Amino acid sequence: MSRYLLSIDQGTTSSRAILFNRQGEIAAVAQQEFTQHFPRDGWIEHDPEDIWESVVATCKEVLVKASISAGEVAGVGITNQRETTLLWDRTTGKPLYNAIVWQDRRTSDTCQTLREAGHTDSVQAKTGLLIDPYFSATKLAWLLENVEGARERAERGELAFGTVDSFLIWRLTNGKQHVTDATNASRTALFNIHTQQWDEDLLALFNIPANLLPSVKDSSDDFGMMEAEWLGAELPIAGVAGDQQAALVGQACFTPGMGKSTYGTGCFMIVNTGDTPALSRNRLLTTIGYRLNGKPTYALEGSIFVAGATVQWLRDGLNLFADAAETEALAKETRLGHSVYLVPAFTGLGAPHWDPKARGAIFGLTRDTGIAEIVAAGLQAVCYQTRDLQHCMNDDMDATPSKLRVDGGMVKNSWLMQFLSDMLDVEVDRPTILETTALGAAYLAGLRLGWYDSLEEIEQLWNCEKSFMPTMEDAPREQLYQGWLDAVSRVRSGE
Numbered sequence: 001m002s003r004y005l006l007s008i009d010q011g012t013t014s015s016r017a018i019l020f021n022r023q024g025e026i027a028a029v030a031q032q033e034f035t036q037h038f039p040r041d042g043w044i045e046h047d048p049e050d051i052w053e054s055v056v057a058t059c060k061e062v063l064v065k066a067s068i069s070a071g072e073v074a075g076v077g078i079t080n081q082r083e084t085t086l087l088w089d090r091t092t093g094k095p096l097y098n099a100i101v102w103q104d105r106r107t108s109d110t111c112q113t114l115r116e117a118g119h120t121d122s123v124q125a126k127t128g129l130l131i132d133p134y135f136s137a138t139k140l141a142w143l144l145e146n147v148e149g150a151r152e153r154a155e156r157g158e159l160a161f162g163t164v165d166s167f168l169i170w171r172l173t174n175g176k177q178h179v180t181d182a183t184n185a186s187r188t189a190l191f192n193i194h195t196q197q198w199d200e201d202l203l204a205l206f207n208i209p210a211n212l213l214p215s216v217k218d219s220s221d222d223f224g225m226m227e228a229e230w231l232g233a234e235l236p237i238a239g240v241a242g243d244q245q246a247a248l249v250g251q252a253c254f255t256p257g258m259g260k261s262t263y264g265t266g267c268f269m270i271v272n273t274g275d276t277p278a279l280s281r282n283r284l285l286t287t288i289g290y291r292l293n294g295k296p297t298y299a300l301e302g303s304i305f306v307a308g309a310t311v312q313w314l315r316d317g318l319n320l321f322a323d324a325a326e327t328e329a330l331a332k333e334t335r336l337g338h339s340v341y342l343v344p345a346f347t348g349l350g351a352p353h354w355d356p357k358a359r360g361a362i363f364g365l366t367r368d369t370g371i372a373e374i375v376a377a378g379l380q381a382v383c384y385q386t387r388d389l390q391h392c393m394n395d396d397m398d399a400t401p402s403k404l405r406v407d408g409g410m411v412k413n414s415w416l417m418q419f420l421s422d423m424l425d426v427e428v429d430r431p432t433i434l435e436t437t438a439l440g441a442a443y444l445a446g447l448r449l450g451w452y453d454s455l456e457e458i459e460q461l462w463n464c465e466k467s468f469m470p471t472m473e474d475a476p477r478e479q480l481y482q483g484w485l486d487a488v489s490r491v492r493s494g495e
Helices: 048-066 110-118 121-129 136-146 150-155 164-172 200-206 242-251 308-317 324-332 371-397 415-426 436-447 455-459 474-489
Strands: 004-009 014-021 026-033 073-080 086-089 159-162 180-181 215-217 235-242 259-263 267-274 285-294 295-304 342-343 361-363 405-407 427-431 463-467
Touching: 004 324, 004 405, 004 436, 014 048, 014 436, 026 048, 026 427, 048 164, 073 164, 073 242, 073 436, 086 136, 086 164, 110 121, 110 136, 121 200, 121 242, 136 150, 136 200, 150 159, 159 164, 159 463, 159 474, 164 180, 164 235, 180 235, 235 242, 235 436, 242 259, 242 267, 242 285, 242 295, 242 436, 259 436, 267 285, 267 371, 295 371, 295 463, 308 371, 324 371, 324 415, 342 371, 342 474, 371 415, 371 474, 415 427, 415 463, 415 474
Parallel strands: 004 073, 073 235, 180 215, 259 405, 405 427
Antiparallel strands: 004 014, 014 026, 086 159, 259 267, 267 295, 285 295, 342 361, 427 463
């Protein structure tokens, strides 16, 4: 009897496999971190074999932890770090180069050239995106130009491009399926979100051969069968979505105006805008939230490149503490008016600034500044950046949502969630299940496999663990935020 759904959550710093039951409850979790590679300033890469091996290992481990066989799994959902770009051999499945990670900024100059040539409006009109190194198109173009023989082999049809979901599905199906879903396709800057097709004009602009591209499916669809050699039984891959869109589903934000903010390596706020793609006036992204039965649901998204990665840097780079769990107690030691601001522009600034050449800094150090103040500033930076996004969202939608659903590893920190509520001046709701990214992928698979009849049925499964209500007065809130804006102005590159 199939009692579980297996969710593969392939993230930026680790891969996880999670088993969910029909009620959306976690039965077992396995996680494995892998190495980040930084070959040059602003370059970030992953070894695709590390990604693959960690996924297979965690899938096997989670079955052992739950004391079940693959035969008790109904199917598989996949969610993944988006925009990360891979190029591999169609015959051998071997990558030609490391995966270029979404945070990578090596194509900044290329993007600047495209902007100066006047392509910004046309790209945004078709894709909902800005011209930025964040997205896959210029990463793929870089691979074709800089990996020896890649362009010639691509023209001959010997190579395949994909985001991480495509690469995993290719491997899991032993090369039988070269596919992606609409949410991941919408992050490449090659996909027209209105026609729901790869766009010939965009392929020409970025000089990308069409034969490299995967077929685009719904988020809940038939993505092929995971071969029995990996876990001991054939399993249908039935749900796929980029990590932030999967979290939108996992948070049951199915009504226009509902939004969630995920705090992982980066921070991503997405608000459901329904059937209509809303073009941002504030340099936010228009994206596909999910696509079911051929019908896209759109969303507005603000992307912050560094959130949990700040905590990781404070831990591993500065050795200020041994475990991220210590940050809550350290932050509680600080007074509200400490003068320290940490701007974590380690890989540039995301929305709404989109400044790839900005770099991080710490301001306001005094003689009595200690570890606690620097840690608190790192946490507060996440909240200040979220408020940057909130302002833009409210203006673009001409509305102010009164609640925000949150998820991701950082939201376990109640001090941080209270400061977030205070800074946004809205209710912040933390769900019972924090693994909403993996949960969303499981729900999408469950829809395809008949576990769930509708989104309304999934919505009934969402439960709030704790709500945080704003308690800060307006004057200190504005004073703190103005200090943040001043700090950000100092790290901008001026471009």
